[in-house]
Amino acid sequence: MTESTRHEPASDQPAQPAPRTPAGGAGLAALLTAPQRALVALDYDGTLSPIVARPADAVPAAGAVEALLAISRLVGTVAIITGRPVAAVLELTRLEKLADLGDFVILGQYGLQRWDSQRREITSPDPLPGVAAVRAALPGVLRDAPPGTVVEDKHHALVVHVRRAADPDAALAALSPALTTLATENGLEAAPGKRVLELRPPGHDKGGALRELVATRGARSVLVAGDDLGDLPAFDAVEELRATGVPGIAVCSDSPEVPNAVRERADLVVGGPAGMVSLLEVLIERLSR
Numbered sequence: 027m028t029e030s031t032r033h034e035p036a037s038d039q040p041a042q043p044a045p046r047t048p049a050g051g052a053g054l055a056a057l058l059t060a061p062q063r064a065l066v067a068l069d070y071d072g073t074l075s076p077i078v079a080r081p082a083d084a085v086p087a088a089g090a091v092e093a094l095l096a097i098s099r100l101v102g103t104v105a106i107i108t109g110r111p112v113a114a115v116l117e118l119t120r121l122e123k124l125a126d127l128g129d130f131v132i133l134g135q136y137g138l139q140r141w142d143s144q145r146r147e148i149t150s151p152d153p154l155p156g157v158a159a160v161r162a163a164l165p166g167v168l169r170d171a172p173p174g175t176v177v178e179d180k181h182h183a184l185v186v187h188v189r190r191a192a193d194p195d196a197a198l199a200a201l202s203p204a205l206t207t208l209a210t211e212n213g214l215e216a217a218p219g220k221r222v223l224e225l226r227p228p229g230h231d232k233g234g235a236l237r238e239l240v241a242t243r244g245a246r247s248v249l250v251a252g253d254d255l256g257d258l259p260a261f262d263a264v265e266e267l268r269a270t271g272v273p274g275i276a277v278c279s280d281s282p283e284v285p286n287a288v289r290e291r292a293d294l295v296v297g298g299p300a301g302m303v304s305l306l307e308v309l310i311e312r313l314s315r
């Protein structure tokens with residue numbers, strides 16, 4: 027086990043998940059009926075970990091690692107599909123310390139990087155040349171940025187964080203035009219997130235990452251959970267998969283910061299990372315009967 031402490035399942039969450047759409051209900055039913063053919067794919071920040079001011083402090087919610095371990099033994103594949111580098115997720119979760127994980131995959135930086143519980147090695151391509159150019163130009167572009175603006179260097183992408191600025195929304199609005207120009211001039215794209223703008227390689231998103239996992243694992247049902255705009259391509263992929271006969275359910279890890287587009291697209295809304303852990307615990311309990 028990890029250093030995470032054990033905890034009791036949250037009592038204020040519904041014991042039985044009740045998807046608000048028939049398609050979501052069918053996805054959940056398929057998962058419960060044939061768990062060994064199911065893929066459970068979860069976002070990290072805001073879904074398995076509460077949003078905090080500093081990315082380095084985003085530890086898993088209470089019970090999250092235990093729940094991931096338990097459900098990985100009960101379903102075909104569990105994945106974390108994240109904007110984070112794989113190494114950051116491994117450091118925060120310590121999942122690589124668990125010898126008895128089931129089939130577990132981490133797809134980092136929107137699918138650019140990969141780690142799985144069989145090989146336990148991070149595979150990662152070389153960064154695009156434009157990343158170095160953006161890195162070099164950012165201090166100049168951010169010269170007059172509001173205090174509290176910080177850059178997270180993810181090697182393949184650079185993220186401008188404004189959460190610690192006095193007025194994060196105003197800071198993001200002021201900085202976005204110049205950052206978007208900088209990204210596009212250097213072959214990157216500017217993607218908004220919660221109090222961030224990510225300058226990242228185009229052509230990679232969580233939808234592509236999910237579809238690739240479904241294909242390689244032969245998954246016959248999917249549960250996808252997320253909380254931010256970067257998760258919408260995965261929600262799109264759930265809809266596409268349904269059209270090809272793979273039932274799925276999209277789950278929103280809710281909080282006041284969640285964009286409406288994410289909340290409205292979800293088949294099931296849970297109360298943030300604690301609610302996500304509770305949902306996993308309900309699934310674990312039902313699959314263990």
Ligand SMILES: O=P(O)(O)OC[C@H]1O[C@H](O[C@H]2O[C@H](CO)[C@@H](O)[C@H](O)[C@H]2O)[C@H](O)[C@@H](O)[C@@H]1O
Pocket residue numbers: 069070071072076077078079080081084107108109110178180185187189219220221222224254256
């Ligand atoms: O795909 P995700 O796992 O949700 O990662 C998306 C980005 O999340 C991180 O930023 C967010 O979480 C931070 C820590 O709670 C928070 O400070 C920030 O405001 C949020 O936007 C991360 O730092 C990024 O690199 C990820 O791409």
